[in-house]
Amino acid sequence: MTTLIAIAGLGIICLIAEIFNLRKAIVPVSIIGLLAILGLNITELNLVGSTYYNNMIVENNYSRIFSALFIVLTTFLVALSPEFHKNHKTKISDFVAIKLFLLAGAVAMVSFGNLAMFFLGIEILSISLYILAASEPKNVSSNEAGMKYFLMGSFASGVILFGIALIYGATGSFDVETIYNTVSGGNIPGWFFIGIVLLTIGLLFKIAAVPFHFWAPDVYEGSPALTTATMSTLAKVAAMAAFFKLMKGLNHEVPGTYVTIIIIVSALSMFVGNLMALKQSNVKRMLAFSGISHAGFMLMVFLSPPTTTGVLFYYAAAYGLAGIAAFAVVLSVCGNKGNEEIYNFNGLGKTHPLMAAVLTCSLLSMAGIPIFSGFFAKFFLFGEVLRAGQVAIVIIAVVNSIISVGYYFKLILAMYTKDSTEEKQAVPFAYSVVAVVAILLNIALGLYPDLVLGYL
Amino acid sequence: MDVLIILITLLIGAAATYFAGDKLASKVATFFSLAAFGLTLYISYLQSNGVEVGFTRPWIRVPNIQLSFLADGLSLTMVLLTTALAPIIILSTFKKVQNKAKSFYGLIMLMVFAMAGTFLSGDGLLYYIFWELSLIPIYFIALIWGGGEAEARKKDVVKFFIYTFAGSLFMLVAFVYLYQKTGSFLNYHFLRLHLNGTEQFWIFFAFFIAYAIKIPIIPFHTWQANVYQKAPTAGTMLLSGIMLKMAIYSIIRWQLPIAPAPAKEYMYPLIALCIAGVIYGSILALKQQDLKKLLAYSSLAHVGLIAAGVYTLTIDGLRGAVLQMVAHGFVVVGLFYAAEIIQRRYNTTEISEMGGIRVQTPRFTSMFMILVLASVALPSTFNFVGEFEVLYSLAQTNIWFAVLGGTTIILGAFYMLRMFQQVMLGEQNTKVFADVTFGEGFVFVLIIGVLLFFGLYPKPIVNFVSPVLENIILHINTSN
Numbered sequence: 064m065t066t067l068i069a070i071a072g073l074g075i076i077c078l079i080a081e082i083f084n085l086r087k088a089i090v091p092v093s094i095i096g097l098l099a100i101l102g103l104n105i106t107e108l109n110l111v112g113s114t115y116y117n118n119m120i121v122e123n124n125y126s127r128i129f130s131a132l133f134i135v136l137t138t139f140l141v142a143l144s145p146e147f148h149k150n151h152k153t154k155i156s157d158f159v160a161i162k163l164f165l166l167a168g169a170v171a172m173v174s175f176g177n178l179a180m181f182f183l184g185i186e187i188l189s190i191s192l193y194i195l196a197a198s199e200p201k202n203v204s205s206n207e208a209g210m211k212y213f214l215m216g217s218f219a220s221g222v223i224l225f226g227i228a229l230i231y232g233a234t235g236s237f238d239v240e241t242i243y244n245t246v247s248g249g250n251i252p253g254w255f256f257i258g259i260v261l262l263t264i265g266l267l268f269k270i271a272a273v274p275f276h277f278w279a280p281d282v283y284e285g286s287p288a289l290t291t292a293t294m295s296t297l298a299k300v301a302a303m304a305a306f307f308k309l310m311k312g313l314n315h316e317v318p319g320t321y322v323t324i325i326i327i328v329s330a331l332s333m334f335v336g337n338l339m340a341l342k343q344s345n346v347k348r349m350l351a352f353s354g355i356s357h358a359g360f361m362l363m364v365f366l367s368p369p370t371t372t373g374v375l376f377y378y379a380a381a382y383g384l385a386g387i388a389a390f391a392v393v394l395s396v397c398g399n400k401g402n403e404e405i406y407n408f409n410g411l412g413k414t415h416p417l418m419a420a421v422l423t424c425s426l427l428s429m430a431g432i433p434i435f436s437g438f439f440a441k442f443f444l445f446g447e448v449l450r451a452g453q454v455a456i457v458i459i460a461v462v463n464s465i466i467s468v469g470y471y472f473k474l475i476l477a478m479y480t481k482d483s484t485e486e487k488q489a490v491p492f493a494y495s496v497v498a499v500v501a502i503l504l505n506i507a508l509g510l511y512p513d514l515v516l517g518y519l
Numbered sequence: 520m521d522v523l524i525i526l527i528t529l530l531i532g533a534a535a536t537y538f539a540g541d542k543l544a545s546k547v548a549t550f551f552s553l554a555a556f557g558l559t560l561y562i563s564y565l566q567s568n569g570v571e572v573g574f575t576r577p578w579i580r581v582p583n584i585q586l587s588f589l590a591d592g593l594s595l596t597m598v599l600l601t602t603a604l605a606p607i608i609i610l611s612t613f614k615k616v617q618n619k620a621k622s623f624y625g626l627i628m629l630m631v632f633a634m635a636g637t638f639l640s641g642d643g644l645l646y647y648i649f650w651e652l653s654l655i656p657i658y659f660i661a662l663i664w665g666g667g668e669a670e671a672r673k674k675d676v677v678k679f680f681i682y683t684f685a686g687s688l689f690m691l692v693a694f695v696y697l698y699q700k701t702g703s704f705l706n707y708h709f710l711r712l713h714l715n716g717t718e719q720f721w722i723f724f725a726f727f728i729a730y731a732i733k734i735p736i737i738p739f740h741t742w743q744a745n746v747y748q749k750a751p752t753a754g755t756m757l758l759s760g761i762m763l764k765m766a767i768y769s770i771i772r773w774q775l776p777i778a779p780a781p782a783k784e785y786m787y788p789l790i791a792l793c794i795a796g797v798i799y800g801s802i803l804a805l806k807q808q809d810l811k812k813l814l815a816y817s818s819l820a821h822v823g824l825i826a827a828g829v830y831t832l833t834i835d836g837l838r839g840a841v842l843q844m845v846a847h848g849f850v851v852v853g854l855f856y857a858a859e860i861i862q863r864r865y866n867t868t869e870i871s872e873m874g875g876i877r878v879q880t881p882r883f884t885s886m887f888m889i890l891v892l893a894s895v896a897l898p899s900t901f902n903f904v905g906e907f908e909v910l911y912s913l914a915q916t917n918i919w920f921a922v923l924g925g926t927t928i929i930l931g932a933f934y935m936l937r938m939f940q941q942v943m944l945g946e947q948n949t950k951v952f953a954d955v956t957f958g959e960g961f962v963f964v965l966i967i968g969v970l971l972f973f974g975l976y977p978k979p980i981v982n983f984v985s986p987v988l989e990n991i992i993l994h995i996n997t998s999n
Contacts, residue, residue, distance in 0.1 A: 373581075412663075416622075432655065432684075433648035442644075446582060446695050461692060465685045472677055479663055480673055512579050 064115045069100045074163035081156035097138045121176035129173040129304045136297045137166040139387045146491045147289045165191035169301035178227045178237040189216045195290040208285025215278040219268035226261030229254045239312040269302040270358045273331040283351035292390035295354045300379040325365045332359025333463040340470045346403045367451035373519035374443045381436035384505040388425040391498035392418045395490045410483025419478045421498040426471040436508035521574040522590040528555045529632035537625035548624040552605040559602045563595045589641030592983040597638040605631045608756045611856045630656035643694045643704035661750035675745040686732035693725035723778035733766035737796045747815035752859035759818045760852045764844045779995040789830040796823030801930035810858045810868045828909035831916045837988040839908025846901035853890040853966040875948035883955045886963040895932040900974040
C-alpha cells in the first residue's frame, strides 16, 4: 500500500516541481524517489500478506515482486526521458509524471483484491498510454497511433467492464475472494462463464495476443519510440501479471475448454508474431511482432497455474529487461533519423561497438540463447508445461524459438556485416548507461535465477 | 586443485585478451592458452594418479542444476586436445594482419572456454549451456573475418547457426524430459534411470538430430563445406579440429549411456548412414576444385568413419574413435594451415591456379607431404592407429562395413595425393612462393611431432581413456 501511495505522491511532486520552476530537478528526484520506493518495496518482501480498505488492495509477495519489477522498468524509462524529449524541455514534467501514474496503475493491477480496483488500475495504465502514444501532436503518425490505441483500448475496456458486470450478476460481489468462494460452492449461473470469457478477451486485447493483436504493429510504429518501449515492456508485462492473478483468483481449477482456448491463442500468437516479424524492415514493427510472439510464450503459464507463478515473473523480468536494453540502443541509433528502418543499424558494430554488443546480447536473450536470462525463462517455462503434460504446445514453442532466430539475426547481421553510410555520432550518456545496466541485470538474472525465484 | 581452474584460466584469458588491445591481443591469447594447456596436463597427471579433480557445487535450486564438472580420462583427453590445439591455432594466425585483433582473439579464447566447458560438464543443463555458448563466437568469427563474397557468406553462416541451434533445441527438450523423470540434470542420475523403449527411442532421436547436424552425418551436412570454405582459417580449424568432436564426445558421454536400447536396435542403419557419409564425402572430395572445400569434404569422410566406429558399441570402436578424434584434430588443423599458407602467398584457394610449388619450397613440401600421408592413415602415424581400430571394430560388426569404410583410405589416398600433385608438383610456377618462415615451420613441427609420437607410442592415451570407455560399454551391455 505504501508503495502505491508513494508512487502516486512522487508523480504529484513532479507536477508541483514544474510550478515552482524546478524543472532540472524532476528527473533526478524521480529516479532517486523510485529507487527509494524500490528499496521500501523489497524490504517488505516475505512479510505476511495484508489487506487494505475492505480488501480493495491485497499485498502479498506476488504483488510486491511484480511491483519491484515495474519500478525497475519505470526507472529505466524515466532515465531515458530527458534525452528523448530534449526538444520539448518544457514538457518533461508531464512525461515523467504520466510515466509515474502509469506505474501506479500497473502496481494497482497486481495488488487488487477487488474487481473495481483491478479495473481502475487497468484504466489508469491505459489512459496514461493513450496520452503518451499521442504525445507528439504535430506528428501525424503519432496522432494516428494515439487515436487507434484509444479506440481499440477503450473498446477492450468496455468488454472487460461488461465481463465484470456479468460476474457481479452471477456472484453478487466484486470481491475476488468472495467470488472464488461462491464459485467453489458450485451452482453458479452460466453467465459467470460468459463474464470470464469477456474478461479474457479484453485482457488478450491488452497483451496483444492473436487474434486481438492487429492494433499493436501500427500503434507501436506510430508512437514515439520511448512510448513504444513503455508499451512493449512495462504495459505488456503488467497486463500479463494482472491477467494471471485474475484468472488464478477467480477459478479454482482451469477447465479443459479454457486450456484448449489458451493453447490455440498461444500457438497462433507465436506463429503469427514470428512469421510476420520475419518480413519487417522497421525495427519498431519487428519488435512489436516479436512482442506478440512473446505474449504467446507467456500465455503458456496458464497451462499449469499452480506451479508457474515464479516462471511468469522470471519470463517477464527477462523479457522486460532485454526489451529496455534493445530500445535504449534503438533510441540512440534512430534518435534523430526520423525512422527506425533496419539500414540505420548498418555498421553499428564498427561505429559503436558497445551499443552493438548490448543490442546483440538483448536479441540473443529474446531468442533464448543460454546464459542470457531469456534462455532460462523459456527453459523453466517449457519444463513446467511439459510436466503438466502439454507436449504439443512445447514443440510448437521450440519451433517458434528457431523461427525467431531468423529475424533477430537479421539485425545482428546488419550491425556486423554491413558498412555504415553515415558519420559516427556520439551516443548520449543516459542511453548507454540504461542499455548497459539493463543488459547486465538481464545477464545477472541468467547467472543466478535463484535471486528472484525464491520469493514465489 | 580441480578442473575449474582450467575454465577460469580460459575465461580470464578471453577477457584479458580483449582488454589487452589490438597489439598485444595475440600474445596474451597465446600466453593464456599455453597456461591452460599446462594446467590441463598437470590436472591430467593428478587425475591419473588417483587424485579427485572433479568439482560439484549447487547452482540453481529450482530447477535443480548443479555446477558439476567431471574429470575422467575421456573428458580430460578431449580438453587436452582443445587446449593443445588452441595455442597452435592462435600461432597459425600470427603472420596475418588481423583487423579488430582484440575481438578476434578474444572470441577464439571464449570459444575454447566454451568447448572445454562442454567436455567437462557433468550436469546436463550446464553442458547444454556450454554447447550453445560455443556457437556464438564461431558465428561471429566466420561472419566478420570470413572470406568470399559478403552476401553469400552471410547466408551460409546464418544457415549454419540456425541448423545447429535447431538441432540442439531438440536435445534440450530431451534433457527437460529426463529432468522430469529424475529431478536432476546430473549425468550419473540419468544413467540410473530405467526408461522404457519408446522413451529411449525419442531421447536417442532428439540427441541424434543435435549431434548429426554438428558432426555432420548426411543428410544433415549441407552447411559444412560452405562454412569451412568461407570461415577464416582459424575458424575452420576450431570447427573441424575441436567443435565437431564435441558431438562425437557427446555421443559417447550422453547419448549411448542414456539411451542404449535404440543404439543396439538401430545399429546397422546408423552405421550405414555414417558409412554413406564416408563414401559421399570421399566422392565429393574427388571433384573439388577448391582446396579448402576439398579438405572440408575429406573431413566429412573421416568424421563419418569415427561416428561409425562409435555406433558399433564395441570397446575397439569407442577407443579407436577417441584416438582418431585426437589424431584427426591435429592433422586437420595442419592441413588447413597448409592451405592457409598457400592462400596467403597466392591469394587463391583454386587448385587449378597452383602447381609447381615444390621446387621453390623444399621444407614446406616435405611437411605438407607428411601431413597428407598422415591424413590417409599411413602406418606409424597416429591416424593409422585410430583408423585401424575403428575399421577393426566395423569388421567385428559386419565385414562389409569394414570394406566400405576402408574405401576412405583408398579414396582418401587417391584424392589427397592427387591434390598434392596438382598443388605442389609439376612445372615450376612462375609466381614466387616464399618458403615457410620459422614461425610457420614451428607450428608444422609441433603438429607432426604429436602425430608421429603417438603413432609410434599411443599407450599413454590408450591407458588414459580405456577404463572410462570400458565402463561405458559395460553400462550399455548390462542395461536392458
